[in-house]
Amino acid sequence: MIELNYDNCIDTNIGKEGISEDKFETLAGQAAECLEEYKKSPPGFMNLPFRFGEAEKIMKEAGKYKNFKNIVILGIGGSALGNTTLNDALNHPYHNIAEGRKTPRFFVLDNSDPSRTEALSQVIDPKETLFVVITKSGTTAETLANFFHFLKLLKDSVENWKENLVFITGSKGFLREFSDMHGIKTFPVPEDVGGRYSVLSEVGLFPAAVSGINIMSLLEGAADAAENEHVPVNYAALQCYFYRKSKNINVFMPYSSRLASAADWFCQLWAESLGKKESSGPTPVKAVGATDQHSQIQLYMEGPRDKVITFLGVEEGMPELKLDFEGHFLNGKSIRQLFKAEEKGTAGALAQAGIPNMTFKIPEINAYNVGELLYQLEVSCAVAGKLLKVNPFDQPGVEAGKKLSYKILEEG
Numbered sequence: 001m002i003e004l005n006y007d008n009c010i011d012t013n014i015g016k017e018g019i020s021e022d023k024f025e026t027l028a029g030q031a032a033e034c035l036e037e038y039k040k041s042p043p044g045f046m047n048l049p050f051r052f053g054e055a056e057k058i059m060k061e062a063g064k065y066k067n068f069k070n071i072v073i074l075g076i077g078g079s080a081l082g083n084t085t086l087n088d089a090l091n092h093p094y095h096n097i098a099e100g101r102k103t104p105r106f107f108v109l110d111n112s113d114p115s116r117t118e119a120l121s122q123v124i125d126p127k128e129t130l131f132v133v134i135t136k137s138g139t140t141a142e143t144l145a146n147f148f149h150f151l152k153l154l155k156d157s158v159e160n161w162k163e164n165l166v167f168i169t170g171s172k173g174f175l176r177e178f179s180d181m182h183g184i185k186t187f188p189v190p191e192d193v194g195g196r197y198s199v200l201s202e203v204g205l206f207p208a209a210v211s212g213i214n215i216m217s218l219l220e221g222a223a224d225a226a227e228n229e230h231v232p233v234n235y236a237a238l239q240c241y242f243y244r245k246s247k248n249i250n251v252f253m254p255y256s257s258r259l260a261s262a263a264d265w266f267c268q269l270w271a272e273s274l275g276k277k278e279s280s281g282p283t284p285v286k287a288v289g290a291t292d293q294h295s296q297i298q299l300y301m302e303g304p305r306d307k308v309i310t311f312l313g314v315e316e317g318m319p320e321l322k323l324d325f326e327g328h329f330l331n332g333k334s335i336r337q338l339f340k341a342e343e344k345g346t347a348g349a350l351a352q353a354g355i356p357n358m359t360f361k362i363p364e365i366n367a368y369n370v371g372e373l374l375y376q377l378e379v380s381c382a383v384a385g386k387l388l389k390v391n392p393f394d395q396p397g398v399e400a401g402k403k404l405s406y407k408i409l410e411e412g
């Protein structure tokens with residue numbers, strides 16, 4: 001199971017900016033109480049890991065769509081980031097161009113940037129494409145704009161255009177009405193699950209199943225995470241401690257390209273859930289090891305001491321790729337060894353400089369562990385919300401910008 005190593009947070013290891021063992025024990029106890037509180041009346045996302053019956057139905061349904069050449073997800077925020085995360089973590093890193101690919105090419109369009117929408121239209125043939133439109137509210141303008149664009153292309157080229165559409169949406173809103181009117185295949189979004197907590201619902205599971213990901217394992221990993229509660233509890237306790245000590249930037253740095261999108265997903269989860277009026281909220285920042293050692297680490301080592309670093313480290317399962325170049329210090333080593341040495345070296349150097357950092361140790365990247373990881377981070381976020389006394393399940397601040405944009409659009 002995934003473990004959280006926080007040795008590099010403890011004051012006896014990193015100096016005065018660390019946390020004492022005693023303080024940590026107290027805070028972890030408080031975080032555990034918050035989790036117990038949630039368990040009395042679990043928020044919707046906590047039920048998702050146990051919906052094996054629904055997952056089976058989803059898998060069966062997904063089997064009908066595997067012959068499409070492309071699957072295009074139209075969604076944004078929590079209705080897109082989980083899909084990208086699962087595809088990037090669990091499919092071949094070059095899935096769309098990999099030889100022997102047995103499932104559709106996978107595209108996520110999560111912006112209203114017309115250049116990207118046009119570019120996607122140029123590389124897919126609507127006839128050969130399944131469009132999965134995901135929006136819980138059924139009203140999100142960016143998603144609907146892209147849907148209308150592709151619907152027109154679809155109607156122009158396919159008589160049975162409805163066969164190329166699947167919706168994942170709530171019980172109300174424009175998309176639900178459209179679905180009822182035209183009889184489009186539609187999966188529900190559980191009413192009590194918000195977008196950024198929805199990756200283990202139909203939102204993440206149906207597209208993942210179409211692209212061949214083992215969604216049962218994904219749920220099993222999340223379900224078993226409940227036996228490993230000290231991980232999210234400790235993470236929330238540590239993050240809230242450092243946040244209150246003015247280390248209000250949480251750098252989330254997977255040492256894994258496959259988990260780079262998980263960092264985007266995490267940033268949304270952390271930012272939208274914890275950044276609230278009542279408190280200024282921690283700022284999540286994405287970095288990817290080893291790439292960002294050559295981009296951001298200078299700042300983290302020597303810049304303002306306002307950061308806590310979260311690493312994701314993958315223990316096994318990476319290819320070795322031994323190097324053979326006589327006379328160079330890399331000779332006889334492998335690329336994997338270099339990568340792991342860089343992860344340990346970066347964490348160690350930060351610790352020596354007194355900068356707190358912790359590492360989620362992931363045994364291997366597979367559906368089970370990714371399910372566990374995402375669920376643990378969701379639980380951490382919910383617990384951190386309680387510790388920081390904010391509601392981690394709403395996002396009132398998103399509304400103002402939306403309203404103004406629509407006003408500007410209307411006024412031309």
Ligand code: PA5
Pocket residue numbers: 076077078079134135136137138139140143194195196197272395
């Ligand atoms: O986490 C959230 O609730 C948001 O990021 C939503 O997912 C995002 O705004 C998209 O909303 P919808 O699914 O209603 O289109």
